[in-house]
Amino acid sequence: MARELLVQYLIAGLTYGVIYAVVGIGFNIIYNATGIINFAQGEFVMLGGMIAVTLHGFLPLPAAIAGAVVLTMAVGALVEMLFIRWLVKPSVLRMIIITIGVSILIREAALLLWGNGVRALPYFTGNEVSSVAVLGARVSPQVFWAVGVCLALVVLITAWFRWTTWGRQMRACAANRTAASLCGLPTRNLVTLSFVLSAGMGALAGCVVSPITQTQYGIGAGLAIKGFTVAILGGLGNSLAAVAAGLLLGVLESFSVSLLPTAYKDAVSIAVLLLILFVRPTGLFAARLTSRV
Amino acid sequence: MRLPILAVAAALLTASAAPARAAEPIKVGAILSVTGPAAFLGSPEARTIQMLADDLNAKGGILGHKIQLIIKDSGGSPEKAVSFAKQLMEEDKVLAIIGPSTSGETMQIKALCEKGQTLMLSCAAAEVIVNPVAKWVFKTPQKDSDAVLKIFQHMKKTGVTKIGVLASNTGFGQAGKEQIEKLAPANGIQIAASETYDKAATDLTAEVTKMKAAGVQAILNWSIEPAQAIVIKNARQIGLKIPIYQSHGFGNIQYAKAAGAAAEGVIFPAGRLLVADVLPASNPQKKLLEAYKHEYEAKYKEDVSTFGGHGYDAFLLLTDAIRKAHSVDKNKVRDALEHLTGVVGTAGIFKLSPTDHNGLGIDAFELLTVKDGRFAVLAH
CATH class of the missing domain: 3.40.50.2300 (Response regulator)
Structure with missing residues (x-):
């Protein structure tokens, strides 16, 4: 294969990959705090894009994106406070079903609010046809925005967990909720915070990828499945592993297209997921189980 | 004793006579993917036929009957389309079904409509819908x-x-x-x-x-x-x-x-709907296209699309057939529909026949392009 095509496939793969990775991290943050898989994660991405497009009608782009992130965070908090917080010792299954219900609720509300049209934010730099040469391949500047912002998010969230008081408290809550609670940590508020954080991350990712992928009320479900695959692939609870797994899956999908008909793209990623579940059910990078988050 | 009974009898008579004067509404079903991935098709189709039905009913309906639309949202799912088709035929006993919006759904309910002898005016494009011809199945978009x-x-x-x-x-x-x-x-x-x-x-x-x-x-x-x-x-x-x-x-x-x-x-x-404004005045479709475009855009505050036009044509052909048959008997309406010719619709000028249940030719198409963010006729 010619070098420029190789690079072209690789970059396409990385673009898919960072999107999957960010959704995967969103799963992990909430999983760590509560032990549940939040299937409304994809809806946060959708909400981020949709709200930003609406706000961009009367605000400059950066303000619209900031507004969308804050509003989606509020939705995240609301979801937790309305549906999760008041449950007394809920079973994991019950909470998962609740999040699926919430995802349907948000999706249908978005349909009522925005209709079924496809929207997209304008390209941050250049427009739909501009591209930058990278080693002979042509790449849209938005790809750099998406990859850059998503990677920055990962670095920030990792640093936050490691070095801030709230971050440490959340890790404590993740390691042992009862013990954390006995030490006087506000575990309930920390759970809310986990929803707020993952909603905010999803929303920001939804904004930066919106020019590339376009946003519609129903895109959340597909993203949630890919993000879930990535979270499992990396090992549930491990955010950095989710990034690696996301990039891996994206590149794998992209190269599978070069060899196989496109129809097999999703089959390839699901086959990888099954293989991992059989061979290494704890995920690809499960060596450091003790320091999740 | 006798007087009250007479009064009641008179009341009953007038009560039963009243509905007989205002003829029963004609039930028309529609299975459209108003939501879901094919909502781009179903949503304008549903809005268009609702608008046409309201207009027609406001003018007193057709042959003295009002049109009662029963729109079902299939969400683009063939399974839902099948169950809605059964419901519309068996419970609502509709005269005809407008839609479905997608070819996949249409092919799923084609056999049902044949068996249930119910007219279907599909808004989907695939050629296989009307080739081979099925007695009760018609479609309004141009052939792929x-x-x-x-x-x-x-x-x-x-x-x-x-x-x-x-x-x-x-x-x-x-x-x-x-x-x-x-x-x-x-x-x-x-x-x-x-x-x-x-x-x-x-x-x-x-x-x-x-x-x-x-x-x-x-x-x-x-x-x-x-x-x-x-x-x-x-x-x-x-x-x-x-x-x-x-x-x-x-x-x-x-x-x-x-x-x-x-x-x-x-x-x-x-079809020419998208370039209605720039068509020459001599074009036979121009008047209808402009009227539809302006009414739709004024009412729903969104751009008209050819897909809504397919719903328009389905409604138009059905009502024309009812008028021509001068009856609401499904067999007579079907026979009339099959012989409609020269009907100016949004997709083209329909010329239906027993061997062509679409009635549009290659001349129904115009090659278009996008220029400065708007649709334009491609320069020859």
């Missing part, structure tokens, strides 16, 4: 084979012989791809690369890279989903400057807007 031929004519004229084909994994995409593959050899077109992508695809860079690797002279994409806007963006972003052709599924300005600058110069066949 004619769309392919129209594109091939332009390719031949501009010297394009080696193309890459992209299609979505829907009934529309696959039926179009079949026609492309069937008609290509006879038109001297070689398909150097061919890919099918998921209808919910959000990035097709890898697919267009494959087209680039195959060294094609043009890309022909066949889908009705938002992905058709993504195809053009991705192709331009990786530096492909070759012509891009789209199917008549591109006939919604939203797609051109979604693709922005990348949409400039895209070539696709479509």
Whole structure:
């Protein structure tokens, strides 16, 4: 294969990959705090894009994106406070079903609010046809925005967990909720915070990828499945592993297209997921189980 | 004693006489994908037929009957379409079914309508819906084979012989791809690369890279989903400057807007609705197209699309057939529908016959392009 095509496939793969990775991290943050898989994660991405497009009608782009992130965070908090917080010792299954219900609720509300049209934010730099040469391949500047912002998010969230008081408290809550609670940590508020954080991350990712992928009320479900695959692939609870797994899956999908008909793209990623579940059910990078988050 | 009984009897008589004077409404079912991935089709279709039915009822209905529309949202799911079709036929006993919006759904309920002897006026494009002809099944959009031929004519004229084909994994995409593959050899077109992508695809860079690797002279994409806007963006972003052709599924300005600058110069066949304003005054469709466009856009505050037009045509043909049959008996309406000719609709001028349940030819298509973010007739 010619070098420029190789690079072209690789970059396409990385673009898919960072999107999957960010959704995967969103799963992990909430999983760590509560032990549940939040299937409304994809809806946060959708909400981020949709709200930003609406706000961009009367605000400059950066303000619209900031507004969308804050509003989606509020939705995240609301979801937790309305549906999760008041449950007394809920079973994991019950909470998962609740999040699926919430995802349907948000999706249908978005349909009522925005209709079924496809929207997209304008390209941050250049427009739909501009591209930058990278080693002979042509790449849209938005790809750099998406990859850059998503990677920055990962670095920030990792640093936050490691070095801030709230971050440490959340890790404590993740390691042992009862013990954390006995030490006087506000575990309930920390759970809310986990929803707020993952909603905010999803929303920001939804904004930066919106020019590339376009946003519609129903895109959340597909993203949630890919993000879930990535979270499992990396090992549930491990955010950095989710990034690696996301990039891996994206590149794998992209190269599978070069060899196989496109129809097999999703089959390839699901086959990888099954293989991992059989061979290494704890995920690809499960060596450091003790320091999740 | 006798007087009250008489009074009651009189009251009963007048009560039962009143509904007999105002004739029973004609029940017309519609199965449209108002939501879901094919909402671009179903939503304008549902709005259009609702608008037409309201207009007609406000004018007193047809043959003294009001039209009672029963619109079901299938969400683009063939399973739901099947159960709605059964419900409309068995419970509501409708005279006819308008829709479904997609070819996949239509093919699922074709046999049901034949068995239940209920008229179906599909708003979906695939040729297989009316070829072979089924007694109770009609469709209003132009044939996809004619769309392919129209594109091939332009390719031949501009010297394009080696193309890459992209299609979505829907009934529309696959039926179009079949026609492309069937008609290509006879038109001297070689398909150097061919890919099918998921209808919910959000990035097709890898697919267009494959087209680039195959060294094609043009890309022909066949889908009705938002992905058709993504195809053009991705192709331009990786530096492909070759012509891009789209199917008549591109006939919604939203797609051109979604693709922005990348949409400039895209070539696709479509009915004349999208260019109603710039048609010459002599065009027989102009008056109807402008009237529909202005009423729809004033009422719903959104751009008119050819898909809504397919709903328009279905409603128009059905009401014309009822008028011509001068009856609401389904057999008589069907026979009248089959012999309607010269009906000016949004997609073209319909000339139906027992062997042609679509009634449109290749002349119903015009090649359009996108210029400065708007649809325009392609200069010859």
